[in-house]
Amino acid sequence: MSTQTFVIVGASLAGAKAAETLREEGFDGRVVLLGEETERPYERPELSKGFLLGKKPADKLYVHPADFYAGHDIELRTSTTVTALDPGAHEVVLDGGERLGYDRLLLATGASSRRFPVAGADLPGVAYLRQMGESDDLRTAIQGASRVVVVGAGWIGSEVAACARMLGAEVSMIAPEAVPLERVLGPEVGAVYRDLHADKGVDLHLSTGVDRIEGTDAATGVRTSDGTLVEGDLVVVGIGAAPRDELARAAGLEVDNGVLTDEHLRTSDPDIYAAGDVANAMHPFYGKRIRVEHWANALNQGPAAARNMLGAGTAYSRVPYFYSDQYDFGMEYNGYATEWDRVVFRGDPASREFLAFWVRDGQVLAGLNANIWDQADGIKALVRSGARVDTDRLADPSVDLGDLLG
Known part of the structure; x- marks a missing residue:
């Protein structure tokens, strides 16, 4: 039996699946999984979707059944905060001063909601969404609000706005971008989401900044940069997330928009690895480091x-994937596009059943299938192939995606 101890900091989806895999691969040493929250590891996407709506219970979010960890001899320690890493001593320091030794360490600390740096942001009635408890509280707050103001039109902002409308609330959305999700999807696909929210009755204040949150004892609305008061007694802030890399930074690991790793997810310390939202990992397919919060x-x-x-030495090279559900509009996205020449549509975006492709120099960098559920594998293969495509054929629904691979 191994005498080694593997410690995982972050009882997250990444951390829980890592612990599971260690046992599946035959590691019989000590595995310790440390998490700050009171809950055992759970998956976060439904916090702004079905769980927020009250349609998906907590039991459906947990990564494993309650007895999984004890049954696999995994020491799950919830409500436990790691205050420091000591790479020289191969120890993590816990709140209360306990020091826990490790042979290998995995950082799966995730990300945290970016706080809103404006006056009034600390008023009662201002909410963020990252944890299960926050989603529970937010559902109750939405149901009791006269009007919900959502600040931010990224994934969290857009999905919360959709859920709030589906729960019957009056909703306003304020964002500096011209369309929702512009930074990720660009103006063309972002316009689909703009029209979707408008059609569902969301009061949109786009291309608009925020000066402050109004209120004395509690939030009463948001004052925009042009002086407009958008009234609301619940303000939900969704302006992005920041990688929780403070422990790594303080320990002297290389950090830049997350914990830097090689393609094997190994950090600048050979005995420390990182995975999930906190990892800015070298990706062999893209030839650069990327950090993906999905x-x-x-x-x-x-x-x-x-x-x-455990010594496998296998590069992590999966093409990024994410999905979103807003109202009756669902989508899947495969690939990674930060700059592109054009967006090619297959189908009419106004119908909300279409494919979209982000193309640069004839190469498909990413693709999205919206309310069409049999094309994701073809999109992924097209992205992975790196093939140069005829964009007219790419836009033609009669041409099978597989025929474009060359």
């Missing part, structure tokens, strides 16, 4: 890191 990345990087902690 469910699939945590689901797959955790196991990959675990195998490499």
Whole structure:
């Protein structure tokens, strides 16, 4: 039996799947999984979707059944905060001063909601969404609000706005971008979401900044940069997330928009790995480091890191994937596009049943299937192939995606 101890900091999806994989791969040493929250590991996407709506119970969010960890000899310690890493001593320091030794360490600390740096942001009635308890509280607050003001039109802002409308609330959305999700999807696909929210009755204040949150004893609305008062007694802030890399930074690991890792998810310390939202990992397919804050990345990087902690030496090279559900509009996105020449549509975006492709120099960098559920594999293969395509054929629904691979 191994005398080694593997410690995982972050009882997240990535951390839980890493612990599971260590056992699946035959590691019989000590596995310790440390988490700050009171809950055992759970998946976060439904916090702004079905769980927020009250349609999906907590039991459907947990990564494993309650007896899984004891049954696999995994020491799950919830409500436990790691205050420091000591790479020289191969120890983590816990709140209360306990020091826990490790042979290999995995950082799966995730990300935290960016706080809103404006006056009034600390008033009662201002909410963020990152944890299960916050989603529970937010559902109750939405149901009791006269009007919900959502600040931010990224994934959290857009999905919360949709859920709030579906729960019957009056909703306003304020964002500096011209269309929702512009930074990720660009103006063309973002316009689909703009029209979707407008059609569902959301009061949109786009291309608009925020000066402050109004209120004395509680939030009463948001004052925009042009002086308009958008009234509301619940303000939900969704302005992005920041990687929780403070422990790594303080310990002297290389950090830049997350914890820097190689393609094996190994950090600048050979005995420390990182996975999930906190990892800015070298990706062999893209030839650069990328940090992806989405469910699939945590689901797959955790196991990959675990195998490499055991010496597998396998590069993590999956093409990024994410999904979103807003009202009756669902989508899946495969690929990674930060700059592109054009967006090619297959189908009419106004119908809300279409494919979209982000193309640069004739190469498909990413693709999205919206309310069409049999094309994701073809999109992924097209992205992975790196093939140069005829964009007229790409836009033609009669041409099978497989025929474009060359």
